[in-house]
Amino acid sequence: MNHRYSERICSTQKSFIREILKVTANPEIISFAGGLPNPNLIDDEGIQKAAAAVLKEDGKTALQYSTTEGHPPLREWIAERYRIRYGLTVDADNILITNGSQQCLDLVGKVYLDKGDAVIVEDPGYLGAIQSFSMFQATYLPVPLDEEGPDLDCLTGVLETSSAKFMYGIPNSQNPSGITYSENRRRDLASELCEHEIPFLEDDAYGELQFDGVARKPVSAYMDGEGILTGSFSKIFSPGMRMGWVCAPDAVMEKILIAKQASDLHSNYLSQRILAKYLEENDIDAHIAGINKEYRKRAEWMVSKMDKCFPDDVHYTRPTGGMFVWLTLPEGVSSGELFEAALKRNVAILPGTPFYADGGGNSTVRVNFSNSDKEEIEAGIEIVADVLDEIRNSPQ
Amino acid sequence: MNHRYSERICSTQKSFIREILKVTANPEIISFAGGLPNPNLIDDEGIQKAAAAVLKEDGKTALQYSTTEGHPPLREWIAERYRIRYGLTVDADNILITNGSQQCLDLVGKVYLDKGDAVIVEDPGYLGAIQSFSMFQATYLPVPLDEEGPDLDCLTGVLETSSAKFMYGIPNSQNPSGITYSENRRRDLASELCEHEIPFLEDDAYGELQFDGVARKPVSAYMDGEGILTGSFSKIFSPGMRMGWVCAPDAVMEKILIAKQASDLHSNYLSQRILAKYLEENDIDAHIAGINKEYRKRAEWMVSKMDKCFPDDVHYTRPTGGMFVWLTLPEGVSSGELFEAALKRNVAILPGTPFYADGGGNSTVRVNFSNSDKEEIEAGIEIVADVLDEIRNSPQ
Numbered sequence A, B: 001m002n003h004r005y006s007e008r009i010c011s012t013q014k015s016f017i018r019e020i021l022k023v024t025a026n027p028e029i030i031s032f033a034g035g036l037p038n039p040n041l042i043d044d045e046g047i048q049k050a051a052a053a054v055l056k057e058d059g060k061t062a063l064q065y066s067t068t069e070g071h072p073p074l075r076e077w078i079a080e081r082y083r084i085r086y087g088l089t090v091d092a093d094n095i096l097i098t099n100g101s102q103q104c105l106d107l108v109g110k111v112y113l114d115k116g117d118a119v120i121v122e123d124p125g126y127l128g129a130i131q132s133f134s135m136f137q138a139t140y141l142p143v144p145l146d147e148e149g150p151d152l153d154c155l156t157g158v159l160e161t162s163s164a165k166f167m168y169g170i171p172n173s174q175n176p177s178g179i180t181y182s183e184n185r186r187r188d189l190a191s192e193l194c195e196h197e198i199p200f201l202e203d204d205a206y207g208e209l210q211f212d213g214v215a216r217k218p219v220s221a222y223m224d225g226e227g228i229l230t231g232s233f234s235k236i237f238s239p240g241m242r243m244g245w246v247c248a249p250d251a252v253m254e255k256i257l258i259a260k261q262a263s264d265l266h267s268n269y270l271s272q273r274i275l276a277k278y279l280e281e282n283d284i285d286a287h288i289a290g291i292n293k294e295y296r297k298r299a300e301w302m303v304s305k306m307d308k309c310f311p312d313d314v315h316y317t318r319p320t321g322g323m324f325v326w327l328t329l330p331e332g333v334s335s336g337e338l339f340e341a342a343l344k345r346n347v348a349i350l351p352g353t354p355f356y357a358d359g360g361g362n363s364t365v366r367v368n369f370s371n372s373d374k375e376e377i378e379a380g381i382e383i384v385a386d387v388l389d390e391i392r393n394s395p396q
Helices: A016-024 A044-062 A072-086 A102-112 A127-134 A152-161 A183-195 A250-264 A269-281 A284-309 A335-344 A374-393 B016-024 B044-062 B072-086 B102-112 B127-134 B152-161 B183-195 B250-264 B269-281 B284-309 B335-344 B374-393
Strands: A095-099 A118-123 A139-146 A164-169 A200-203 A228-232 A243-247 A324-328 A364-368 B095-099 B118-123 B139-146 B164-169 B200-203 B228-232 B243-247 B324-328 B364-368
Touching: A016 A127, A044 A269, A044 B044, A072 A095, A072 A243, A072 A269, A095 A102, A095 A250, A102 A127, A102 A164, A102 A200, A102 A228, A102 A243, A102 A250, A102 B250, A118 A127, A118 A152, A127 B250, A139 A152, A152 A183, A183 A200, A243 A269, A250 B102, A250 B127, A269 B269, A284 A324, A284 A374, A335 A364, A335 A374, B016 B127, B044 B269, B072 B095, B072 B243, B072 B269, B095 B102, B095 B250, B102 B127, B102 B164, B102 B200, B102 B228, B102 B243, B102 B250, B118 B127, B118 B152, B139 B152, B152 B164, B152 B183, B183 B200, B243 B269, B284 B324, B284 B374, B335 B364, B335 B374
Parallel strands: A118 A139, A118 A164, A164 A200, A200 A228, B118 B139, B118 B164, B164 B200, B200 B228
Antiparallel strands: A095 A243, A228 A243, A324 A364, B095 B243, B228 B243, B324 B364
């Protein structure tokens, strides 16, 4: 049969990272490629207790169809955390529970994007977002990042010459670059976007994973209630349960609700109930502090090893949160080549190229530290250094 | 802020049925409006055991990120059931686990539909599908149903004058009409679609809910491996866990996989593991037989009561499966009016109009029997009959 597929699907690539994850499932491989939380920091025992309690106390209801918006106490918990942690004026009605925060990108894409519409993205930007918006045939307006966040001169130029539907960004420990926007930049960015009436889709996957434990006000906090925030329990609870949320002003939420109904009716209700029960019965702040302590250690192990093994012309970030170190390789070494050679020695890294919506980034590499122990980190980085050396010294 | 929403979202309505479900959550209301499985037939104890076993034996893995395709043993279970029950030649690679079968519609929409593309639908057709395809700005080519299935003369006319991307249908206990396609019609429909190279998206939500227990070969079985099937555990296991799947030929599956990655990375992995464990530890066929026995009883209670209370010029189906009776009201009585009046007396029914992609259906009503007990069914139908009588006898 001659299937006549849509333009949208024919112009969207498979996710390189999802394909790599299949290779790295092999336990012999040291994988720095993914973004997996450390399994030792997933509280399976606490979740087991919460699951047992929910199914015992109210199983018939927890297993039945539920509302599109999500479980009210869970939505209220999220809203309250925004109020307390960030001073946002939101309530449960502004929260909708999604199937992981990746689904927020799909829903917001549905709500704003028609074929050819432009989205302002960070350069480099999160590849999962680029893939998601591509389903709606978006075009991209990349804005480079400096150490404090998006380059505002460049953004102003883009805003004055183009018509974007929204800007997408990750202000805390940006994926992949690791950059955290400064407070001034957040304020200035918000003011610039508001002036041009461009909504900011603020992906806060790593807001809780800041090693210093400081809560940084989101860009949305400076936008007079007009920001759209996405969040995730994947990094602080369980990624396999796919619990995320979107927070949006009432008028936008009305549209998101339609998109959610059409997409899958509602998110997994049993998992929402287990999560709500877990949050009730456990000290999530202590749990998060424990994760940050562990990830900080792992980041330090990785960076120390890089300090020892890497030549001076390899540049890399010193993470203050999140899960990744971002490398810039010396001229003449391509990340694709390094990836292939390291994989032959059973170490997986992630070339940075898929993070660049308009191509480029050939000298960049993302390296994950959250999902490896000290021995793996040290052995893996040593191999990457070896391989890099071999590539540079091999006859061209 | 002046949000510039997409054309797609502005032209899609909220789901009438999802909105009604909020009203009918009030326990004082007898609701025939939804499509909820009977809670007494959800095996919460069995699911509790399966959840405890998974979390105890392999919690860290079950709570971690997983593959986009889904849990291999669950996909193999589904493929094997297709092979044994329907004689299809499919394997686990043809199965992808979705967030309920509603998500299959979203994924297939992404794979096939660009703005303005046509989809052949049954008339009346499932409103959730109409809403889902509207996200991709589809147009609809409705084909009326007779007692054996889609009207083939009409379909031939449509195929010869229009260019559709695919046809969508529910051959077993169609929602909302209750019609089950005859074997001949399945074969002839398949041959007609194959001749015009039009894929059939076959929604089999009710294939296991056939009161006679007979497995009817899907239309896909006559399409030489080219059919796309969707299935759901909502009706036989738990709707709240949102476990559905899509079964597609290799080439189509490659595209669906991209759409799934972009939509939400993967379905809830913990729930997939609980479901797989449940299927391993329990006799699902006995469970399904029990559900069919109960639903047959409820359908009979409802139809008997209608036989007693309804005037001769109200027509209604005698269900052989599924969850619904489909009413056709006498001329001059609108289903909207009946809905409003019955709701005032605390009985909720579902007007048939949203099931007609091109409008119409003003005299039709869908009535659910699975989620009410004998007393509720008898009291509720009596009230509907009363209200109908009042409407007919009120001065116009």
